[in-house]
Amino acid sequence: MxxxxxxxxxxxxxxxxxxxxxxxxxxxxxxxxxxxxxxxxxxxxxxxxxxxxxxxxxxxxxxxxxxxxxxxxxxxxxxxxxxxxxxxxxxxxxxxxxxxxxxxxxxxxxxxxxxxxxxxxxxxxxxxxxxxxxxxxxxxxxxxxxxxxxxxSGFCSATGQPTHRNRAGSQRTCSSSGIIYYPKMSPVVIVLVSDGEHCLLGRQATFPRGLYSALAGFCDMGETLEETLSREVAEEVGLEVQSFSFSSSQHWPFPQSSFMMACHASVSPAHAQLCVDHSELEDARWFSQQEVLSALQTPPHRGGGAPPHPLAPPKTRRRSSTHHRVDPEHQILNRLRRVH
Ligand SMILES: NC(=O)C1=CN([C@@H]2O[C@H](COP(=O)(O)OP(=O)(O)OC[C@H]3O[C@@H](n4cnc5c(N)ncnc54)[C@H](OP(=O)(O)O)[C@@H]3O)[C@@H](O)[C@H]2O)C=CC1
Ligand SMILES: [Mg+2]
Structure with missing residues (x-):
């Protein structure tokens, strides 16, 4: 008490x-x-x-x-x-x-x-x-x-014995070994690649029809943010990134729990020819600023618009007393709006 x-x-x-x-x-x-x-x-x-x-x-x-x-x-x-x-x-x-x-x-x-x-x-x-x-x-x-x-997470991966949670549910402890487990997240990089005039968006075959997004990928063990970003862009669309800058971050609940870090990256217009890995992406293409602006003005529930009109994913926004956060994808797309 x-x-x-x-x-x-x-x-x-x-x-x-x-x-x-x-x-x-x-x-x-x-x-x-x-x-x-x-x-x-x-x-x-x-x-x-x-x-x-x-x-x-x-x-x-x-x-x-x-x-x-x-x-x-x-x-x-x-x-x-x-x-x-x-x-x-x-x-x-x-x-x-x-x-x-x-x-x-x-x-x-x-x-x-x-x-x-x-x-x-x-x-x-x-x-x-x-x-x-x-x-x-x-x-x-x-x-x-x-x-x-x-x-x-009901069982300890080392001993196979049950784990027990604290009252808040912020951790679980193995009843046998005392090992403490905390909720885990997978780090992910999402990146808006630009050639100075256009931005690069892609879609996986599982996306709703007409939906394109910035490229994303999981961090491999031991990688830095920039190493993941460069590798994913190279793997998925065959481009070499020249420079990048961090934009914002958010928790992303799909497919499990990801910690998503959003970046801008640039490539040289002279080396912007795409070579898409179709085992990862169904399609990737360069979009003009006007196309992206139209997509941002399209209500998400009117999905199903036929390509090449990109349809932006839903907006998530969190406000706290000290921070105003916009989800990474919208923050990077909103920057395009300001540039326009
Ligand atoms: N616009 C958006 O908001 C978008 C968000 N995303 C999110 O970005 C993240 C990355 O997506 P995605 O492009 O598919 O990732 P990747 O491009 O890294 O490809 C997914 C593959 O990576 C492997 N992989 C490596 N580590 C993990 C892990 N921790 N969890 C699951 N798979 C892993 C799996 O391959 P294997 O099974 O062969 O080992 C999986 O099939 C996801 O959280 C996704 O929801 C993605 C695209 C757009
Ligand atoms: Mg990917």
Whole structure:
């Protein structure tokens, strides 16, 4: 109890609300009792088999369902589950008012009954990205990534014994060896290549029809950012990058959990002839600034436009007290808009 009061006092003494929130969250990760107390009166983001629960408001736009812990307790009772499922909730953040935010996957319970009781729909994460306003998408992506990690990390890869999570869900410990596991991410580079006049976009065969994006690839073990970038551009389109600059970064939940770093790169117009590796990309081509601007003005749900019109992926935006982040792909494409 003393520790609970210490953490609450420590975070409330801070002059900056950002510092206060970060201290508050760190306290929840470090102390199971403090975290349990916060869970009793928290905001809950509900998932069913890793699909977030969304609700449509009067204006026809979608939001994540705003549930409190007590709402979820009632829901679990109505669905015939006991309250112990609540112990699987994972901490994902806190509001400006230091109200903890948790997520919970109720995948073992009846989906339709849950949707009816909550007045919402569990929507596939990719579709959610197109439906949610920018501010909510990153939080939902983070929640899904953490839930997925817990669902696939139940056993220690060294001993084969069960692992047990802390109250916040920020780590798991092997019951036999004491090895501690933390959620893992794969570093990824996404790069907008330019020849000074055009930018290079590509598409994989699995992309929705008409969708082109900046090139991307996973970092190999031991590589630097620039080594990954140069290798991926060489592998996928056969070009040698002359220079590059870092733009921004974001968490990217597909296919699992990636840490995506976005860059601009330039190639010489005299050496801009593409040699596409069709085992990696179905198509890659140079687009003019006008084509990219048209794509950015096309609503994502009107997908399916036939090539060569690039269709930009959905925008995700996160605002905090100190940072304003735009997802890398839009940041690099927006720079084209300014240049134009
Ligand atoms: N516009 C956007 O926002 C885009 C985002 N992306 C994202 O960028 C990332 C990279 O995508 P992609 O272009 O496919 O990557 P790559 O070009 O690196 O190619 C994918 C291949 O890399 C291998 N690989 C190496 N490390 C990993 C790992 N940690 N996880 C999965 N596969 C790995 C796999 O090959 P093998 O199985 O043969 O070993 C896989 O098939 C993904 O997160 C993807 O979702 C990609 C394109 C556009
Ligand atoms: Mg790639």
């Amino acid at each position: 003393l520790r609970v009061l210490q953490i609450v006092r420590l975070s409330s003494r801070c002059s900056s609300s950002f510092v206060s929130r970060m201290r508050f969250l760190n306290g929840l990760k470090q102390n199971d009792d403090v975290c349990s107390a916060a869970l009793q009166n928290a905001h809950m983001f509900l998932f069913h088999r890793l699909s977030p629960l969304l609700q449509r408001n009067h204006q026809g736009t979608f939001r994540t369902a705003e549930l409190r812990t007590s709402d979820v307790q009632s829901l679990l009772e109505n669905l015939g589950s006991d309250r112990t499922l609540l112990q699987e909730a994972v901490l994902i953040g806190c509001t400006e008012q230091n109200q903890a935010q948790f997520c919970l996957d109720i995948g073992g319970l009846d989906q339709m009954a849950a949707e009816e009781l909550c007045g919402g729909t569990f929507v596939d994460l990719r579709k959610s990205f197109f439906l949610l306003s920018g501010a909510e998408a990153p939080l939902v992506a983070k929640a899904q990534a953490l839930l997925r990690w817990h669902q696939t």
